[in-house]
Amino acid sequence: xxxxxxxxxxxxxxxxxxxxxxxxxxxxxxxxxxxxxxxxxxxxxxxxxxxxxxxxxxxxxxxxxxxxxxxxxxxxxxxxxxxxxxxxxxxxxxxxxxxxxxxxxxxxxxxxx
Amino acid sequence: xxxxxxxxxxxxxxxxxxxxxxxxxxxxxxxxxxxxxxxxxxxxxxxxxxxxxxxxxxxxxxxxxxxxxxxxxxxxxxxxxxxxxxxxxxxxxxxxxxxxxxxxxxxxxxx
Numbered sequence: 158x159x160x161x162x163x164x165x166x167x168x169x170x171x172x173x174x175x176x177x178x179x180x181x182x183x184x185x186x187x188x189x190x191x192x193x194x195x196x197x198x199x200x201x202x203x204x205x206x207x208x209x210x211x212x213x214x215x216x217x218x219x220x221x222x223x224x225x226x227x228x229x230x231x232x233x234x235x236x237x238x239x240x241x242x243x244x245x246x247x248x249x250x251x252x253x254x255x256x257x258x259x260x261x262x263x264x265x266x267x268x269x270x
Numbered sequence: 271x272x273x274x275x276x277x278x279x280x281x282x283x284x285x286x287x288x289x290x291x292x293x294x295x296x297x298x299x300x301x302x303x304x305x306x307x308x309x310x311x312x313x314x315x316x317x318x319x320x321x322x323x324x325x326x327x328x329x330x331x332x333x334x335x336x337x338x339x340x341x342x343x344x345x346x347x348x349x350x351x352x353x354x355x356x357x358x359x360x361x362x363x364x365x366x367x368x369x370x371x372x373x374x375x376x377x378x379x380x381x
Contacts (some may be wrong), residue, residue, distance in 0.1 A: 161313070188367070190369075197373060197375060199274065199359070199371035199372050199373045199374070200359070200361075200369075200371040201371075202368060202369070205367050205368075213367060215368070216368075220357065225377075227291075244309065247313075247314070255301055255302065255363040255365060255366070255367065255369070256319060256321050257319065258301040258303055258304060258316030258319050259304070259306075259314075259361075259369060260313075260316075261306075261313040261314045261315075262313060263311075263312065263313050264313070267328065
């Protein structure tokens with residue numbers, strides 16, 4: 158059974174903290190994505206990686222960075238958390254090419270106070 | 271700016287009713303149209319990936335159609351059941367790395 162896991166389901170952090178969200182997939186997928194989901198908005202792409210150490214900015218990269226040192230792991234980093242980064246964060250992966258379905262993790266609900 | 275729109279935003283139906291939702295997307299540079307089901311407290315799961323104009327896909331009571339020339343896709347649920355309650359997302363890809371998601375249709379099936 159294919160699986161994408163995320164390090165935490167719920168996380169509460171303080172403004173200014175550095176926050177790490179981890180995502181691991183066991184399907185040997187080339188592409189990995191980080192999205193955020195906010196009420197009334199679709200899933201918005203933060204960053205995308207198509208290979209180890211490769212990354213591309215998505216639509217809303219400001220305030221975030223990413224790391225992909227191993228193929229199976231894609232980390233999202235909030236350099237200095239702010240209250241407007243309170244959101245649901247979803248990781249996804251897919252094989253190379255964009256007619257293939259994405260496999261999603263369960264999401265991390267982050268609250269920044 | 272590429273935009274994907276879904277309607278309605280939310281829907282309440284009685285158990286046994288059939289229902290359908292719409293996804294509108296840009297008709298140019300089309301690669302694929304994806305449908306996902308997202309149940310509360312679970313991960314979004316792929317229902318269909320559709321690539322050809324006129325494509326029709328079916329999985330159990332759920333089916334989807336695709337019109338790439340006019341830029342829309344319909345998702346149909348026949349004989350809705352409470353377990354069909356979920357948010358249904360569509361996403362459009364145009365050959366870049368981006369999956370452009372709609373805001374979803376939230377379906378509640380009342381027993």
